[in-house]
Amino acid sequence: MQPADLADHGVISTASLRSIGIGPSAIRHRVRQHELLPLVxxxxxVRQPGSARAPWDGADRFETxxxxxALVATALVRSFDGRVAASHASAVVLHGGRLWRSDLSTAHVARVVDDHSRHRRGAVIHPSTGQPPMLTTSGVATVPVAWxxxxxxxxxxxxxxxxxxESLVAADGALAAQLVTRSELDVAIDAHGGHPxxxxxxxxxxAADGRHxxxxxxxxxxxxxxxxxxxVPxxxxxxxxxxYFADFALDAEPVLVEFDGLGKYLMAANGVAAAPDPASRARFAVAAQRRRQDELEQAGYEFARIAWSDLEDLSVLRAKVERARDRARRRRTA
Incomplete structure (x- = not known):
């Protein structure tokens, strides 16, 4: 029997490893071999035998x-044997939600029934929210998503x-995934009314909006x-x-404002997923995006394309939008 046979939600305890004859020295060896990863x-x-990538290795630093x-949070919840539920960023991650600048080096859980808090290295145990836990699709207990x-x-x-x-980013993602409702968010906000x-x-x-x-x-x-x-989103x-769907359109003006994030192209998608390799998909996406913009401009729209760096300097963002508005006005009077 292998560790993967006993793993639950991708994690396993030392006690379970010992039950199949894997003691401290064997555990250390498997850690060195990238077969096990210490969590808490x-x-x-646990890495599945023969897998091309360990479940803790992502395609980039953020995914990793x-x-x-997610694995640390799962292990922490399992280690308390039903006495805690994942909370804060840990709950958002376990539900597949969106985050931006949360500190992923620290896992968060909330006690299920009492009001004691505790800090340990890499983890915070918060008092109970007073709400019954819910389960992720994989069966890990968390606080309600709105909380x-x-x-x-x-x-x-x-x-x-x-x-x-960070709350707005998480809220937009949760609304888009239909994990929360507007009324649930309002209740959760009121429940934290005493927080500074x-x-x-x-x-x-x-302003939370699931269309983002x-x-x-x-x-x-x-x-x-x-x-x-x-x-209008x-x-x-x-x-x-x-x-075609534009990220944003100025109200009552033929100006489309679009966010140009890495690898993001809004288009009438057909065939991208079928492209044979990432480089081919990227070339297809760029060509389709250019064709899309040409067609929308011919239909009378002007574009303001916004990059990540523009979000740090609102004067640059405003200038881009105003230039697009000026072009739209000149087009109308031409």
């Missing part, structure tokens, strides 16, 4: 951090300070609101029988 005291992640965080969404904006992010934007940072979270979550499809779109929507623009435009 007495718990390990997310995968490892987790609010919580992520109340604890320090990677820069050491709470960020209400709840006012900032409350203000931002008032990425972290970048959530941040862009917030920036546009801050600059005073009124926009995911505007559908039909050109010669083809349907």
């Amino acid at each position: 005291r007495g718990w390990y992640a 951090a997310t995968l490892r965080h 987790a969404v609010v919580q992520v904006g109340l604890v320090p992010s990677v820069d050491g300070r709470p960020s209400a934007m 940072h709840i006012d900032a979270v409350r203000r931002l979550l008032g 499809e990425s972290v970048g779109e959530t941040r862009l929507a917030h920036a546009l609101r801050h600059l005073g623009y009124t926009v 995911q505007l559908e435009v039909c050109v010669d029988g083809r349907r």
Whole structure:
């Protein structure tokens, strides 16, 4: 029998390993061989025999951090044998939600029945939320998703300070995935009414919108609101029988504002997934994106394309939008 045969949710305890004859020296050997990964005291992640990639290794640093965080959170919940549920960023990750700058080096759980808190290396055990836990699709206990969404904006992010934007990013993702409702978010906000940072979270979550499809779109929507623009998310435009969706359209003006994140192309997708390799898919996506923009411009729209760096300098963002508005006005008067 192998560790993978006894692993539950991808993790296994030292006691289970010993039950199949894998003692301390054998555990250390398997860790060196990249077959086991230490998570929390007495718990390990397990690599399936013959797998091309370990379940804790992602395609990039963020995916790797997310995968490892999910495994640590799962092991932490399992180690308490029903007495805690994943909370904060850990619950969001386990439900497949969106995060931006949460500190994934720290796992969060909340006690199920009492109000004691505790800090340990790499983990925080919070008091009970007073709400019954729910289960992820894989069966791991978490606090209600709405509670987790609010919580992520109340604890320090990677820069050491709470960020209400983290709650907005998580809320947009949860609404898009139909993991929460607007009323559930409102109840969760009210339940945290005594927290010193709840006012900032409350203000931002008032604009939560499941039509935003990425972290970048959530941040862009917030920036546009801050600059005073009124926009329509995911505007559908039909050109010669083809349907396109724009990230944002200025209200009452033929200007489309789009977020250009890495590898992100909004298009009438047909055939991208069938391309034979990543390089071919990328070339197909770029060509389709260019064709899409040409067709929409011929239909009378102007584009303001926004990059990640523009979100850090609102004067640049405003200038791009205003140039697109000017082009639209000149087109109307030509």
